[in-house]
Amino acid sequence: MNARKNWPVTILIALGSLFILFPLYIAISIALKTPEETAASVLSFPAVFHFENFVKAIEVTNFFAAFKNSAFITVLTVVFTILTNSMVAYAIARNLHKKFFKGLYYYFIGALFIPFPIIMLPVVKLTSGLGMTNPGGLAFLYIVYGMAFNTFIYVGYIRSIPIELEEAAIVDGCSTWGVFWRVIFPLLTPINATIAILTCLWAWNDFMLPLIILNDPADSTLPLVQYIFQSEFGTDYNLAFASYILALSPMVIVYIFAQRWIIGGVLRGAIK
Numbered sequence: 001m002n003a004r005k006n007w008p009v010t011i012l013i014a015l016g017s018l019f020i021l022f023p024l025y026i027a028i029s030i031a032l033k034t035p036e037e038t039a040a041s042v043l044s045f046p047a048v049f050h051f052e053n054f055v056k057a058i059e060v061t062n063f064f065a066a067f068k069n070s071a072f073i074t075v076l077t078v079v080f081t082i083l084t085n086s087m088v089a090y091a092i093a094r095n096l097h098k099k100f101f102k103g104l105y106y107y108f109i110g111a112l113f114i115p116f117p118i119i120m121l122p123v124v125k126l127t128s129g130l131g132m133t134n135p136g137g138l139a140f141l142y143i144v145y146g147m148a149f150n151t152f153i154y155v156g157y158i159r160s161i162p163i164e165l166e167e168a169a170i171v172d173g174c175s176t177w178g179v180f181w182r183v184i185f186p187l188l189t190p191i192n193a194t195i196a197i198l199t200c201l202w203a204w205n206d207f208m209l210p211l212i213i214l215n216d217p218a219d220s221t222l223p224l225v226q227y228i229f230q231s232e233f234g235t236d237y238n239l240a241f242a243s244y245i246l247a248l249s250p251m252v253i254v255y256i257f258a259q260r261w262i263i264g265g266v267l268r269g270a271i272k
Helices: 002-031 035-040 052-061 063-093 099-111 116-129 135-145 147-158 164-171 176-187 189-205 208-213 222-229 237-271
Strands: none
Touching: 002 237, 035 237, 052 063, 052 222, 052 237, 063 099, 063 135, 063 147, 063 176, 063 189, 063 222, 063 237, 099 147, 116 135, 116 208, 135 147, 135 189, 135 208, 147 189, 164 176, 189 237, 208 222, 222 237
């Protein structure tokens, strides 16, 4: 009886997997074809694998320079997001009974509902005036913009940690600073991993912020250099898809090994 009941679920999972894997198959197939083969049939499997498309894509996009920029921005963003957002969330979580911190918490939550296009032009003007049109300025924006969602996740998790642990540390002579770094921060490892992975995926794959913030072409990230394949008269789909796969591969590897932290951490932060 249970096996019969599971058939609809199995079918839905199979369809969902198909919808995910089919576009990936198309991308890989096009990346390994010649333009003539692609024009003849997008769905057909390549007769011969043209790996030279990947070599050409690397040369055209100056892939390794863009990879270096994306890696620098992503690592900088992830490190400082964990360090700063966790401290902000800790202060809010332990003081939610106070009006100021409760208002600050709802202020951050409210920021989740503000569409980015509304603030896009003011952000461009402000960053330009402050000289932040560089990778460091871009990483700073990621840290600030991620604070709303990260605070929501962190606060829920921190409130599940017994306050008696902190009281015991204070009795032993720890300051507030010491309590956070010696007691609370080590306990945040699961949620830190979740925030780090989500932030990494966002900073690596984002196109809009680098497009409007970065002025120097030498600072271009991987999503930006993909745009080189778009022209007024057409698109080189074979090289474009080869480049997309190259840029996507590092994050796919990260996600495969870290997906359990993403799901588990979000559930911990949202439910507890």
